[in-house]
Amino acid sequence: xxxxxLYDLNEFVRRAVSxxxxxxxxxxxxxxxxxxxxxxxxxxxxQRDEESDKILAQSSAILWADTARKLKRKMGRKxxxxxxxxxxxxxKVYVEFHERYGLKLNIIDIDQTFVEGQLAIFxxxxxxxxxxxxxxxxxxxxxxxxxxxxIAVIASKKSAGYQDFDKQLHKNPFGYQFKCRHFxxxxxxxxxxxxxxxxxxxxxxxxxxxxxxxxxxxxxxxTDLMAFDSLELSRKIANFPLPFFTGIGxxxxxxxxxxxxxxALKTPTAAADYIVNHNMVFESSLNEISFLLEREVRQxxxxxxxxxxxxxxxxxxxxxxxxxxxxxxxxxxxxxxxLATHTKLDSAQQQIEQFEQICxxxxxxxxxxxxxxxxxxxxxxxTQTKGLKKGDVLEIEFQNGKLDTTVD
Amino acid sequence: xxxxxxxxPSYEEAFAELQTIIEKIQNDEIGIDQLxxxxxxxxxxxxxxxxxLRKVDHEIESLFEGE
Numbered sequence: 001x002x003x004x005x006l007y008d009l010n011e012f013v014r015r016a017v018s019x020x021x022x023x024x025x026x027x028x029x030x031x032x033x034x035x036x037x038x039x040x041x042x043x044x045x046x047q048r049d050e051e052s053d054k055i056l057a058q059s060s061a062i063l064w065a066d067t068a069r070k071l072k073r074k075m076g077r078k079x080x081x082x083x084x085x086x087x088x089x090x091x092k093v094y095v096e097f098h099e100r101y102g103l104k105l106n107i108i109d110i111d112q113t114f115v116e117g118q119l120a121i122f123x124x125x126x127x128x129x130x131x132x133x134x135x136x137x138x139x140x141x142x143x144x145x146x147x148x149x150x151i152a153v154i155a156s157k158k159s160a161g162y163q164d165f166d167k168q169l170h171k172n173p174f175g176y177q178f179k180c181r182h183f184x185x186x187x188x189x190x191x192x193x194x195x196x197x198x199x200x201x202x203x204x205x206x207x208x209x210x211x212x213x214x215x216x217x218x219x220x221x222x223t224d225l226m227a228f229d230s231l232e233l234s235r236k237i238a239n240f241p242l243p244f245f246t247g248i249g250x251x252x253x254x255x256x257x258x259x260x261x262x263x264a265l266k267t268p269t270a271a272a273d274y275i276v277n278h279n280m281v282f283e284s285s286l287n288e289i290s291f292l293l294e295r296e297v298r299q300x301x302x303x304x305x306x307x308x309x310x311x312x313x314x315x316x317x318x319x320x321x322x323x324x325x326x327x328x329x330x331x332x333x334x335x336x337x338x339l340a341t342h343t344k345l346d347s348a349q350q351q352i353e354q355f356e357q358i359c360x361x362x363x364x365x366x367x368x369x370x371x372x373x374x375x376x377x378x379x380x381x382x383t384q385t386k387g388l389k390k391g392d393v394l395e396i397e398f399q400n401g402k403l404d405t406t407v408d
Numbered sequence: 409x410x411x412x413x414x415x416x417p418s419y420e421e422a423f424a425e426l427q428t429i430i431e432k433i434q435n436d437e438i439g440i441d442q443l444x445x446x447x448x449x450x451x452x453x454x455x456x457x458x459x460x461l462r463k464v465d466h467e468i469e470s471l472f473e474g475e
Contacts, residue, residue: 312472316468316472320465320468323461327458327461330454330461333426334454336430337426344433344436345443
């Protein structure tokens with residue numbers, strides 16, 4: 001009987017395989033199992049039936065540690081995603097058959113664009129989900145204070161990005177003061193989502209202490225942005241109670257977190273600039289209001305002053321007029337009094353003088369001077385001859401004396 | 409405590425009294441005997457009014473100067 005030894009058989013297969021697959025080939029597969037040991041990746045590839053999902057084919061693959069390191073340098077964390085279980089990837093493999101170990105696919109490269117393509121599809125799906133949950137504009141509906149002063153910063157403290165942000169913010173040309181509180185998080189690597197999430201929880205717990213949140217990731221090397229496409233993180237940002245800004249140094253794209261943020265800025269410096277500029281706009285509007293107010297007040301006061309000036313003049317002249325009028329009235333009365341008094345006195349005087357005149361004229365002595373005499377009989381005035389008889393004694397008064405005479 | 413002095417009249421009161429006295433003189437309601445006394449009172453009232461007006465005038469001037 002012609003029988004192979006196992007070794008011979010396997011050797012034959014090895015040679016056949018080697019002959020047919022002299023060069024590395026590109027292979028589509030799905031990673032169903034990934035085990036890492038000593039830096040080497042032990043992967044089980046499968047191909048499933050599209051409809052039934054039954055496994056149609058299966059093969060073991062290996063990514064040796066040194067190749068893995070090279071790929072890691074090239075791809076960053078995308079490699080980890082590519083080699084996650086359940087991930088479809090495109091790999092370049094050497095098909096190797098070993099007598100002892102059987103068929104092994106030796107991975108020497110991973111197609112980045114395919115991975116990126118997968119990631120992009122995945123991201124689109126997540127974006128669609130965010131849209132479905134109406135989360136895309138949610139955070140940006142939060143009102144932003146006219147002046148931002150108290151900021152919670154999620155960043156890796158020692159990173160250049162954080163330093164840039166901090167410097168740009170505090171050394172702003174307008175002298176604006178800010179109160180920043182740093183919340184430590186890893187912004188890359190497998191703990192990124194978790195630490196960012198924790199930082200966000202801490203901030204949310206004291207949301208009244210802050211006006212806004214800024215998440216910073218420095219630029220520099222083309223490291224991965226995986227965390228920022230996390231659906232979980234994006235949801236959290238969308239629902240966050242404070243305005244959430246992102247200042248993630250991208251090369252080209254936007255991450256999911258940028259799409260749900262209040263505002264996404266290209267770099268940490270740009271984020272700082274945005275905030276400073278926001279405050280400047282507010283200050284400008286205040287200045288404008290101040291200017292307008294001053295102008296209006298000046299106008300008002302000028303008008304008022306003019307009115308007061310006019311009133312003052314009018315009041316002065318009116319007062320003077322009243323006083324002058326009163327003075328005239330008093331003077332008039334004085335004159336009237338004068339006149340009335342003198343009139344009365346003159347009148348009385350005249351009367352007296354008249355009486356005096358009458359008295360003078362009526363004085364008997366005046367008649368005596370004229371040659372008349374006054375005849376008396378027995379002391380009584382005798383004005384006629386009637387009643388006189390012979391022998392009567394008559395007294396005759398002359399201007400210079402009296403004498404007695406007898407009637408003949 | 410009795411009032412030592414009568415409360416001094418207002419300008420208007422003094423002026424009115426003055427007018428009354430003059431009217432009485434003009435209407436011969438004041439006899440010669442009372443004339444002296446009434447004139448004396450009138451002169452007093454005139455002096456009072458004139459003084460009052462001078463004072464107000466001065467005050468107005470200084471108030472407006474002061475602003």
